Amino acid sequence: MENPLEWGDGGRGRRVVVIGGGVVGSLIAKSLQFDADLTFIDPKDYFEIPWASLRATVEPLFAERSLIHHKDYLANGRLIVSEVTNITNKEVLTADGHQVTYDYLVVATGHYDHLPVTRIDRLEEYQTENEKIKAAHSILIVGGGPTGVELAAEIAVDFPQKKVTLVHDGSRLLEFIDPKASDKTLEWLKTRMWK
Numbered sequence: 001m002e003n004p005l006e007w008g009d010g011g012r013g014r015r016v017v018v019i020g021g022g023v024v025g026s027l028i029a030k031s032l033q034f035d036a037d038l039t040f041i042d043p044k045d046y047f048e049i050p051w052a053s054l055r056a057t058v059e060p061l062f063a064e065r066s067l068i069h070h071k072d073y074l075a076n077g078r079l080i081v082s083e084v085t086n087i088t089n090k091e092v093l094t095a096d097g098h099q100v101t102y103d104y105l106v107v108a109t110g111h112y113d114h115l116p117v118t119r120i121d122r123l124e125e126y127q128t129e130n131e132k133i134k135a136a137h138s139i140l141i142v143g144g145g146p147t148g149v150e151l152a153a154e155i156a157v158d159f160p161q162k163k164v165t166l167v168h169d170g171s172r173l174l175e176f177i178d179p180k181a182s183d184k185t186l187e188w189l190k191t192r193m194w195k
């Protein structure tokens with residue numbers, strides 16, 4: 001993998017550095033790429049649609065569409081696949097030794113998961129998780145928040161024969177939403193998981 005990737009004419013405007021290739025950073029980098037001298041820094045060479053991750057866990061082929069190489073939507077600018085380790089008032093420093101000067105800085109680091117660096121390795125990770133689900137007779141999910149509920153539902157839809165147990169210590173599932181929606185969620189799960 002080339003790092004950094006150079007593409008297009010490099011831009012002639014102000015030096016803009018965007019840190020973080022999640023939803024916010026990727027969208028900003030895509031939008032600014034022809035209007036600035038852009039440097040885009042992310043520890044991964046791909047953007048991942050976060051709300052597709054649980055579907056991708058039960059259906060790895062889905063990840064083919066939800067993992068997008070940064071260079072597939074960026075035609076102009078410079079991509080550095082590395083972690084930012086320090087920021088001064090004029091420069092950004094990366095773990096692989098880049099020192100990038102900026103006029104404008106966008107910090108869109110959201111939260112940091114230790115995800116594989118390459119898209120291909122992330123796809124393999126989904127494949128491995130999926131094989132574990134396929135091989136399991138029963139599956140225990142701890143936590144009845146959005147992730148636990150969604151994962152339980154995704155498994156129940158694709159693997160109706162599996163015994164799925166959801167453990168939750170709250171008074172109801174998805175406590176942050178309206179109780180009626182919470183009840184409906186529980187009813188749906190009961191009909192699919194505890195037939």
Ligand SMILES: Cc1cc2nc3c(=O)[nH]c(=O)nc-3n(C[C@H](O)[C@H](O)[C@H](O)COP(=O)(O)OP(=O)(O)OC[C@H]3O[C@@H](n4cnc5c(N)ncnc54)[C@H](O)[C@@H]3O)c2cc1C
Binds near residue numbers: 021024050111147
């Ligand atoms: C399973 C799941 C389902 C979700 N469903 C929804 C939904 O339905 N609707 C909704 O609105 N929201 C949903 N969300 C929340 C939504 O995904 C987040 O609000 C959104 O991802 C935040 O975007 P972000 O770009 O700020 O941060 P993130 O997506 O967290 O991206 C941060 C990026 O910064 C990079 N980064 C971190 N540290 C560094 C560093 N030091 N140097 C360089 N790069 C760094 C990371 O690698 C990452 O690429 C969901 C989240 C998950 C996990």
